[in-house]
Amino acid sequence: MTDVSSSGAPPSGRPAKQAFEQVLEKRDNRVAEFDVTPKSPLQRVQHFLHANPTAVPAIVLLLGIVGFSLIVGGRFLSSFNLSLIIQQVTIIGIIGIAQTLIVITAGIDLSVGAIMVLCSVVMGKLAVTMGLPAPLAFLAGIGVGGGCGAINGVLVTRLKLPPFIVTLGTWSIFFALNLWYSGSETIRSQDVAKAAPLLQFLGTPVDVLGARFTYGSFFMLGLVALVWYVLNRTAFGRHLYAVGDDPAAAELAGIRTRKVLFSVYVAAGVICALGAWALIGRIGSVSPQAGQTANLDSITAVVIGGASLFGGRGSIIGTLIGALIVGVFRNGLALSGVDVLWQEFTVGILIIVAVALDQWIRKVSA
């Protein structure tokens, strides 16, 4: 705390006080100091969570792991099972990264799953059916992902349509295109392996101390690290938060909000295409029916990971943890022999608790 009145009085004369302001002579001169009034324990918790948005999901993940190892025992805690969970969340983790970027800008992207499936079909069809070299097919898939994102971006930034409606529409459109282009046919795993092994590269297993990972798991972690860096260590990342927080303020600060928004949708599309690559690796075949639940699952991971749907708050690490929480609960409940419907039930509760918590944390005040 500094006493403001003592630090450098301006050389120019103070204005003459008016009669009604005489009483202010005894005023407290401190204006910009920070409140040190004692806080209640609950307020302390609120401030801590406000300053550390990933704390809640991290605690929930830890509680989940401890809880299920007590209930299910060694079978849950085995390195094989834990690595299986990581494999299971790879796809949602990657799509969740794309979703996090959109949610930070106060948007939502319902079409991420559809973009991913469309890209996987494009990659598979070009490489296997059309006989294009695998790297070219892969790049074409990335291009389609970026293009789908660009369509969303143009509709959101130029036509100023709400992201929810735009992506609800493009979800259907991309899914229909996917059915049309694939002819609703699945490309078999053997055919992919023969014509374009590159597309299955991320499914290559890696055994570490009895745990089985795939390149896809490491790919996801690498992508998390990359996007974390962009969000936290570059101006673009800061601008993303500013645009989601208060677009008018960001614009006045000289940020070209439309450009930022547009590039975020394109980036999300490209990340979905990378998700398509991991998807082919995971299931081996290329199926227009795969990844149907990725749209909503990615939003679940983002929300449980502590991001705010009102924008300006959210982190990549949080989303990764959010995806892991869903994976741990599903896996743990399955091993406990509980009916699948209770998995859904639990995920529903997690979502609502996460959003309620976010609302409470947002009310934090000085």
Added chain:
Amino acid sequence: MSTQSTLTELKPASAPLTPVLSARGLVKRYGRVTAMDRADFDLYPGEILAVIGDNGAGKSSLIKALSGALIPDDGEIRLDGEVTRFASPMDAQRAGIETVHQSLALSPSLSIADNMFLGREMRRPGVLGSVFRMLDRPRMQKIARDKLSELGLMTVQSINQPVETLSGGQRQGVAVARAAAFGSRVVIMDEPTAALGVKESRRVLELILDVRSRGLPIVLISHNMPHVFEIADRIHIHRLGRRLCVIDPKNHTMSDAVAFMTGAKTPAEELAA
């Protein structure tokens, strides 16, 4: 209203003749609404110029035009006597004109340091900055801390505190410090005391005088007559989309100003612009 074209204006006694920032004949129409109707403006070095006017008189449009947030349909803006055009707020910022908006234009969830450098972040020197676009956070935090303590505003450990946890006066302080730190020619303040209590208002007024004492001229838009008469060197009265007159607060009362503003009284010829 006087329609004479000769410019017989009130100038600060010892001011040089070239205004830092001036405008002639600014026009802005929105459909059939004329927000600016050949508006003029002059700001001289080292002064605090208050701009007052009734609601809808076109103050905001004038200020937006001067800060690059609005492109006038007609008229010219001069900076140090040179004709300039601002296509965006960035242009005006690059020219050294900083604006403290009424909404403050701060991003609540970003830290104080992030906010001060929002839109003009500094990157690391070398490859880290040019290829990896890495921000130079230590440097930005140091500058932010220096600027805030220069204005006697901030404790050292709080530079990474999110702005949303600050009070209204503290936020105003951050916005003013940002403007003072980067404004090399002019600082424009839109209703800086409107949202503040008596105590915090006083501190912000002192802050404004502080900024002037550094040699920066200030444009102050305010509805608060006591504040305007207390710190302004000259008062620009806006009415019906144009400058009605410029008065010296020492020779006029608040009721005169209000009468001019509302059209109850017509200013003497020698004041009219």
